Amino acid sequence: EAGVAQSPRYKIIEKRQSVAFWCNPISGHATLYWYQQILGQGPKLLIQFQNNGVVDDSQLPKDRFSAERLKGVDSTLKIQPAKLEDSAVYLCASSFGLRSSEAFFGQGTRLTVV
Amino acid sequence: GQQLNQSPQSMFIQEGEDVSMNCTSSSIFNTWLWYKQDPGEGPVLLIALYKAGELTSNGRLTAQFGITRKDSFLNISASIPSDVGIYFCAGRSDSNYQLIWGAGTKLIIKP
Numbered sequence: 001e002a003g004v005a006q007s008p009r010y011k012i013i014e015k016r017q018s019v020a021f022w023c024n025p026i027s028g029h030a031t032l033y034w035y036q037q038i039l040g041q042g043p044k045l046l047i048q049f050q051n052n053g054v055v056d057d058s059q060l061p062k063d064r065f066s067a068e069r070l071k072g073v074d075s076t077l078k079i080q081p082a083k084l085e086d087s088a089v090y091l092c093a094s095s096f097g098l099r100s101s102e103a104f105f106g107q108g109t110r111l112t113v114v
Numbered sequence: 115g116q117q118l119n120q121s122p123q124s125m126f127i128q129e130g131e132d133v134s135m136n137c138t139s140s141s142i143f144n145t146w147l148w149y150k151q152d153p154g155e156g157p158v159l160l161i162a163l164y165k166a167g168e169l170t171s172n173g174r175l176t177a178q179f180g181i182t183r184k185d186s187f188l189n190i191s192a193s194i195p196s197d198v199g200i201y202f203c204a205g206r207s208d209s210n211y212q213l214i215w216g217a218g219t220k221l222i223i224k225p
């Protein structure tokens with residue numbers, strides 16, 4: 001079974017530039033999560049989708065972050081414009097159901113904003 | 115808001131030693147999860163606990179869901195080099211779909 005695919009693995013951008021990350025969840029998984037993980041901390045949920053609908057985006061900085069999952073499968077997360085404090089690993093995860101504990105994570109995208 | 119305190123922050127152990135780490139919450143959780151994260155990888159689920167008092171094993175790993183529903187423990191017996199990494203606890207209450215994560219315990223094996 002293929003795992004959660006994310007790209008790119010690494011990205012370096014200058015502050016005020018924009019960046020986009022892509023995630024393809026495990027086939028059949030209805031729930032998709034985007035997490036931000038700052039070095040030395042646990043993952044922080046940014047947004048959670050159930051199919052193509054948003055379940056929770058309470059911690060998403062909506063002035064600069066946006067995410068979509070138009071067809072209920074793959075998803076993109078965008079930051080525009082980026083700030084220095086956005087430097088982190090962005091993890092995508094998916095699970096079968098909304099309350100499933102069996103969430104599988106991708107390898108993440110390491111973003112460095114300079 | 116809900117908070118998780120995970121301790122210790124890091125551990126230096128000898129190969130073969132047993133390891134214990136724990137998480138405490140400011141509120142009641144109905145699910146406790148333990149993950150391990152290797153460098154450059156996403157977290158991988160080790161053990162899931164769904165009932166107060168539950169004790170669950172996965173090989174050399176054993177985790178317990180505290181009776182008060184505000185804490186959980188993870189034990190690793192006879193540690194080996196591949197156990198190094200960062201261990202995270204995460205909890206969920208019935209009132210919220212969101213997982214609350216601890217800050218992690220970094221396990222280092224002394225040469």
